[in-house]
Amino acid sequence: MTVNFSFDEKINLNFEKRAQRTLKSLRLKIKDENDLLFHLIPKQKELNEISTTADEIIGRSNTLIVAGIGGSSLAGKVFASIKNEREIVFFEGIEPRKIARAEKSIYFKKCFLNIVSKSGNTTETLVNSAFLLRKIKKANGENWKEKVLLSASEGEGVLLKWAKKEKIKILEIPSQVGGRFSAFTVAGLIPALYSGLDPNKIAKGAQKGLENGLSLELNSNLAFKLSQFYLSAYKKNLPNLVLWGYGKLCHLLSLWIQQLWAESLGKKKTSPSGEIKTGILPVALKGSEDQHSILQFLREGRTPNSVLFISENYKGEKLSAFEKKFCGFKQERLHYGEVQNALKEGTKRSLEKDNFLISEFSLSDASEETISETMALFIVSTLIISDFLKINPFGQNGVEEGKKITKSLLF
Known part of the structure; x- marks a missing residue:
């Protein structure tokens, strides 16, 4: 795999059995021209x-x-x-x-x-x-x-x-x-x-992510593990899921995931006890920039949260002797990517002390194949989560009223 994600917290005894049923159903839909x-x-x-x-x-x-x-x-x-x-x-x-x-x-x-x-x-x-x-x-x-x-x-x-x-x-x-x-x-x-x-590399990466996401081998299925992370946060009633992307690419990816999960999983459904609103609010943050604006609230504010870090294994250029001396860094060989990673690790470990539900999705590189694989995995995870929540992940009825009001003001 060109991506890495691990989360092993169990939700309940039936979770894996139900996931198997969900995945078997999704595997059949690949052949359905209407799906x-x-x-x-x-x-x-x-x-x-x-x-x-x-x-x-x-x-x-x-x-x-x-x-x-x-x-x-x-x-x-x-x-x-x-x-x-x-x-x-x-x-x-x-x-x-x-x-x-x-x-x-x-x-x-x-x-x-x-x-x-x-x-x-x-x-x-x-x-x-x-x-x-x-x-x-x-x-x-x-x-x-x-x-x-x-x-x-x-x-x-x-x-x-x-x-x-x-x-x-x-x-x-x-x-x-x-x-x-x-x-x-x-x-x-x-x-x-x-x-x-390269369009063929994009298609190849997407296919790789789709195949892994629909695999019945749950120990290696990253889409299943992503859904496990989301549903664990949901079960704990954590209202926000922070998507913290380090670097421009990972931040843009977190914004894409934010829309995917917000519009697909924030839904109303009816039950015998009345109307239920589902989902967790995904909030995309940007690298160390938001350490200087949001981290204070996350650590000491009123609302508990879950955090999914999104990072890339990229070292970049090496700092020169002047740059290391100017900054006061002592390490012999130090790259800009390692400085970025240290900033991320500092944030991650500080939040772990507050018992946040935390995991990290790591990209081995920033190729079109890796990014496409990642997107496909998150799409499949969305379908798995929606099945567990018993909601329709398509459509966005919640925005329609705002559109109608806007049109009444303009047309």
């Missing part, structure tokens, strides 16, 4: 089409602009941080100052716009796309359509209708794959390939 797992990893024909499109985009631009939010952008940002051979700019929420600066900071004649919206109706993406399209049209004249791609699912979405009318190129996100599960679809792969990653 997420069947479409999770693109087939070779889809990979080839996405690769060809990515090559065309690279040939037509110096910068890729991605207009999308949530599941339409988070995986792409993770992939883009691995290599980033070319510039990628993400327009996610509505940021008036960013829009005001874009006129001067972005050379639209050399840009390509990838609009990503599974539904085709996301307000933020509609607004950002309208602004960006106006700039793309102005800079490229009658050839502007060659600089735009829509990634969306079939349906009645505004963006899909517009793209078909304008004859804009469309690459489909399978309707069975929800936005937060779409890392390996065109939504995540266009930014990944534009940044210089």
Whole structure:
């Protein structure tokens, strides 16, 4: 394995038996064309089409602009941080100052716009796309359509209708794959390939994670162990699960996991005793930066928490003699990655003294294969947890009312 995670705290005697039943059920769904797992990893024909499109985009631009939010952008940002051979700019929420600066900071004649919206109706993406399209049209004249791609699912979405009318190129996100599960679809792969990653290595890593996550050998199944960690925290009534990523890549990964677990596992369900709200609030923190803002509260504040550290085994450059002397470090051979690891270990061990429920998910490297394997493992863990909680991990009814209110204010 290129990743490592260990957690052995037992929940109850029936937990492993039930996990076996859950995994057997999930293994059957891989062959079901109507299920997420069947479409999770693109087939070779889809990979080839996405690769060809990515090559065309690279040939037509110096910068890729991605207009999308949530599941339409988070995986792409993770992939883009691995290599980033070319510039990628993400327009996610509505940021008036960013829009005001874009006129001067972005050379639209050399840009390509990838609009990503599974539904085709996301307000933020509609607004950002309208602004960006106006700039793309102005800079490229009658050839502007060659600089735009829509990634969306079939349906009645505004963006899909517009793209078909304008004859804009469309690459489909399978309707069975929800936005937060779409890392390996065109939504995540266009930014990944534009940044210089290998699509076959991404698919290989995802397949490796899927196979391990669905394995009935529970002692080596990392998705099972992740679900065990989550459900242990849930059983202890710990309200928050801190996802503490050290380094930019691991922090972006923690933000992706935050959405995956929050939207999939924070659900309402009915029971004979009434309505029950499920899940733990995942909170993504960033390396030593948040040691200087959140650690104080975690150690002495009122709320007990669980913490999952996410780290990468990367030493980086060696500190020079001047740098070691300037900082007062005594070790003979010291790398920047070892300094980062010492900061993480200091935080981890201090929290262990307070009896926090703690574990660590460690990446052996930052390759596209390792990151894809990790994402697949977390996706399978989500499906396992949702089965134990007896909830539907798809959809997000909790955000619909806010959307309706927003539309009443704008339309």
